Amino acid sequence: MEILSYMRLFVEVARTKSFRRAAEILEIPNSTLSRHIAELEKTIGLRLLNRSTRKVELTEAGEVYFKRCQSIVEEAQIAHELLLEVAERPTGTLRVSMPADLATGYFAPIIADFAKTYPLIAFEFDLSPHPVNLLAEPFDLAIRVGPPPSAPSTLVARPIAMLPRYLYASPEYLKHAAPLTHPNDLDRHVVCIVEGPARLGRVARTFHRGDESVDVMIGTRFAMNSVALSRALALRAVGLAVLDNVLASDDLALGRLVRVLPDWSLSPVLVHAVTETRLLPARARLFIDFLKVRLGVPALHFERSFDQRTP
Known part of the structure; x- marks a missing residue:
């Protein structure tokens, strides 16, 4: 049992390339972690890590050992959590990175219900707009909007939602704006372009009406x-916003926004749960399944079509 514990400590140091960071994640003193790693190296009879004041690097033997230890530690953790799941007591801290807009606009009520369903799970959410490094940072999963990540190849992307998108404007904006009856009219309007990262310039967008589709180039003064x-700028009559029906529902009900080009919609966007491995702890698997059910995703269809290691 002691060797398995040492392997877990080694995997965390190898993954983070830092004794200090690994000690914080493992919640043990840095000196204790260093001593246990030294004991592990003594037991094996090989140096696994090259240490310096600036960084920690794996030796050749450490690289080989890390690849084997990582899967062993993951399997042991999964086995442990499966027993907890059988006992209906999933525990631990769920660490999730997601966009702030998605978290507040969609996920807040789902997270609240999930927390009530599994009261022994704690949560750490990172709402930074910049993608986290799942290989080096201690997140269970990241929620990402758009195509699945293409690198690194070890990441696993699971679709959890498909968001429809429509154009909305305030009645005040439409009072003074040019006529808008077809997507081609958008070149005479201000559209708030949401891109990550944000940058000015003309962008291509595809609009759909039944079986008909049209590609238009949209320019803007506002990129974000x-x-x-x-949405906030659209409410202040600055321009048009591209929103989904959930985020726009309250403003529609109160008459603060109206849907323009009501027969047309933009191409929907996929939302993925991205993980570093297929071997997920119970809390992460439960959370992903909970999202799929609440967001109405046909899980079987998506798993067959999209659940994959990205090329």
């Missing part, structure tokens, strides 16, 4: 990486 900001 926040759907919430685009």
Whole structure:
């Protein structure tokens, strides 16, 4: 049992390339972690890590050992959590990175219900707009909007939602704006472009009406990486916002926004749960399944079509 514990400590140091960071994640003193790693190296009879004041690097033997230990530690953790799941007591800290707009606009009520369903799970959420490094940072999963990540190849992307998108504007904006009856008319309007990263310039967008589709180039004075900001600007009659029906529902009900080009929609966007491995702890698997059910995703269809290691 002691060797398995040492292997877990070694995997965390190898993954983070830092004794200090690994000690914080493992919640043990740095000196204790260093001593246990030294004992592991003594037991094996090989140096696994090259240490310096600036960084920690794996030796050749450490690289080989890390690849084998990582899967062993993951399997042991999964086995342990499966027993907890059988006992209906999933525990631990669920660490999730996700966009702030998605978290507040969609996931807040789902997270609240999930927390009530599994009261022994604690949560750490990172709402930074910049993608986290799942290989080096201690996150169970990241929620990402758009195509699945193409690198690194070890990441696993599971679709959990498909968001429809429509154009919305305030009645005040439409009072003074040019006529808007077809997507081609958008070149005479201000559209708040949401891109990550945000940058000005003309972008291509495809609009759909039944079996008909049309590609248009849209320019703007406002480029951003926040759907919430685009909505706020639309409410102030600055321009048009691209929103989904959930985020726009309250404003529609109160008459603060109206849907323009109501027969047309933009191409929907996929939302993925991205993980570093297929071997997920119970809390992460339960959370992903909970999201799929609540967001109405046909899980079997998506698993067959999209659940994959990205090329």
